[in-house]
Amino acid sequence: MTRNILSDSVTQTGSDEGNGRFATLTFEREAAAPVDTLWEVWTAPAARAVWAAPSDKVTVEFLEADLRAGGREVSLCREEGQPDIRCECGWLALQPSQRSVNYEMISSEGEMLSAALVTADFSGANDRSRLVVTVQLSSMERDMEAGYRDGFGAGLDSLSGAAERTMILQRVIKAPRSIVWGAWMNNETLPQWWGPDGFSCRTTRIDLREGGEWVFDMIGPDGTVFANHHLYSEVRPEERLGYSLHWGENGPKHADAWASFEVQGGYTKVTLGMVFSTAAEFQQAKGFGAVELGLQTLGKLERFVQDQ
Missing domain, CATH: 3.30.530.20 (START domain)
Incomplete structure (x- = not known):
């Protein structure tokens, strides 16, 4: 199985003053799979449940999944000994095998931690595909940028691997x-x-x-x-x-x-x-x-x- 991490980058777009922090994160991945397959693994709830966990210590439970523009997805990330993390995703645009746009709000124990706009662009030919994900992040906690960078990056590594074993x-x-x-x-x-x-x-x-x-x-x-x-x-x-x-x-x-x-x-x-x-x-x-x-x-x- 071949999996390539092209680049992960962060651009600071705000300040650390107060409790707010703003950043734009960019992730790029390649997979040895057709672009239509990568799209299905990115969007299908059953497939998202396979790769979405940021680590093998975390399990993801989907409470709601409405896969259409205007639809909403709600999931819980659970880790033993830690409070549940709630993720609400709203699909704003879905262009099959080309682009998706969604908002994402992260909270825990009733406290909002971050909000983000996530844009995913797909390209590819034959049995090779590429995904570029841009996350425009607004954090209410100072450590959310690092958590996003590590957690989102690990999830996208799993996504690439899942796409390469998907039929x-x-x-x-x-x-x-x-x-x-x-x-x-x-x-x-x-x-x-x-x-x-x-x-x-x-x-x-x-x-x-x-x-x-x-x-x-x-x-x-x-x-x-x-x-x-x-x-x-x-x-x-x-x-x-x-x-x-x-x-x-x-x-x-x-x-x-x-x-x-x-x-x-x-x-x-x-x-x-x-x-x-x-x-x-x-x-x-x-x-x-x-x-x-x-x-x-x-x-x-x-x-x-x-x-x-």
Whole structure:
């Protein structure tokens, strides 16, 4: 895996007098991944939960995530023995694979610590991409600049790594979004079409809701059984769902995944994303044809909804 830190810089734009401090921070990262993949990892809530923590001692819990211009995202950063840090992000502009603009307000125990305007610019060609993030920071605490520089920088390092082990599959399905969503989030219909051509599902338990699960076996054309366990962490009707993939019931996690559903000219654009837990698992999945098999699965979904 290749990950490049091009530069991190800080420009002072104010003074240290009183309790205020102003600075502009610039972060640049490169990733060995297509720019569309980097964009998905930057914006998809399931992917953001993978890379957003500033250190391995911190866990991030998303309380709210509305991914659209005018939408809001609220998360908590938790570290043992420390007060929770609340981050509110408001999306001001979203130009897919080009630019995002958001405000960000950081608080703890009811006290506002900082406010910032965050602009992210994306560029790239083929399997290389670049991200430039500019943070215009207004701190209410003297140490917020250093915390932002270190925490944001570490998060962007994780972002680059996550992008390099992320698989994105997309298909425009010729059916209304409500029909496509209904075929996916239905305990009876999902097992009927899920899986590549020639595969079938044998379900042990299925409960398609936030906090629910699907325990099932994928059975290949030659009879080979592949045990699966999906755990659903987010369900936003007709917009997206987030879940984790495990090797068998309560087995080790091998990916964090999401599916989003976008209206496109009366049809539905489905994006299926997976951030694999390790680079080795990502390469292994690519090696056995996960991209092609995943696209076959989306093709089966389209045929299923058109036959209904």
